[in-house]
Amino acid sequence: MTDSTWGAGAGEDGPAGIVVGVDGSDQSICALFWAAREARRRQCPLHVVTAYTVPIFAASSMDAGYTTVDDAMIRDGAQQVLDEAIERISHYGVEVIPRVETGDAAAVLLELSEDADLMVVGSRGRGGFVGRLLGSVSSALPAHAKCPTVVVPLRTAGRLPDSGIRPPANSPDPDAVHHAVVVGVDGSEQGRAASLVAAEQARSMGLPLRILCALPPFTGSLAWVPAPLDIEALHAELREQLDAGRDWLQSHFPGLEMTVELVDGTPSEILVERTAKVELLVMGTRGRGGFAGMLLGSTSQSVMHHAKGPLMVVPDHDDPRLLDRANFGPMIAE
Incomplete structure (x- = not known):
């Protein structure tokens, strides 16, 4: 099996190419820039993906049942995170395919891995627009993905100066x-x-x-x-x-x-x-x-x-x- 075989079963709307998960955190932006460089080097599409779930809260009244947060509001927030991420890598000149998905982030990325050549995630995402896209995902995805997965730690930011992310103080030179x-x-x-x-x-x-x-x-x-x-x-x-x-x-x-x-x-x-x-x-x-x-x-x-x-x-x-x-x-x- 060679690199070109991963994602060989993808259809026209499949994610053949590189898939990167973003959630607005510095960790995910660092992964995004690494993925953009790799997509440019491979000359393949880059799927920039964010996922969200709609929280459900128990109502205070016994007869009210459950209430949900407005889906459109959360989706708009997810779309904004995605748009800002794509704008940051616009100078790379790669084909970018944005994807806002509904569902558990790990499950969404695992499904996409079935047709992808490479998955890329940051490690320990914090404070994303809703919950954490990364964190547990960066542990679950490599163990269960159907294609190779690259985990890009925040300490890598020093190698990606155009990302605008300041690396932690203990990062390697x-x-x-x-x-x-x-x-x-x-x-x-x-x-x-x-x-x-x-x-x-x-x-x-x-x-x-x-x-x-x-x-x-x-x-x-x-x-x-x-x-x-x-x-x-x-x-x-x-x-x-x-x-x-x-x-x-x-x-x-x-x-x-x-x-x-x-x-x-x-x-x-x-x-x-x-x-x-x-x-x-x-x-x-x-x-x-x-x-x-x-x-x-x-x-x-x-x-x-x-x-x-x-x-x-x-x-x-x-x-x-x-x-x-x-x-x-x-x-x-x-």
Whole structure:
């Protein structure tokens, strides 16, 4: 499966292209500018989406039943948020398709993800026009979306100076960002699928790909191991598997510069640190028994909540290129 395959089933009114959720918060505007840049680079449509629900309140009188807020008033507010957002990216010259949707924001975006090439959201939206479009959405969407999702933290604002958003005081220095894409792998099928998408992204951005595996420290939690672990032998075995994985990936992307890195440390901490230093970090939704333990899953949630730069989460998907991985050397049997 390649980038162009995501959203392949979209019809003429479908959201093929990039979908970004906005709610008027600085977090969502930061995501909007990242999405606009990506849409311009890919030369694809950008769907700018906001969603709202109509609150229902219990009336004070027992015979009054329930009362609702005027739908038109809330929709007008949503439309204003959307119009202001679109105006801010008008200079990008991309095809923008505005969408005001009724319903739970997470549910709306999840449905749109079925036909999209890429979803983009900010993290922890606050004080949007009605409730929070982001926040819980930035956690739920990557875990359940049908296409890759990029979560753009507010700390990324320094890399998007034209957004007009002032980055938080503890944001990474944008001038120190390395022009590279990093993918976190753990030997699982999900990690391999994510590496294919990461390689597609790196190639399209004209950047090198760094394949990173973090090996958790061995602690008393492994006291049940019957014999002393030979750490050097373990590292050598993992390195052999990583190199074989790189050779497999290189066979599908022969012109792409890529390197492998095996580091000791807690996976979530290592990956969060890298988000501050590279253009994009890519990971799968979860790992299954890979050689570095459960790199993804709970780790992906931790990285999403603490990322200092754009993070792409790739859902589980079938890719025919996974079938020839065993031809290139040792791999974890799942």
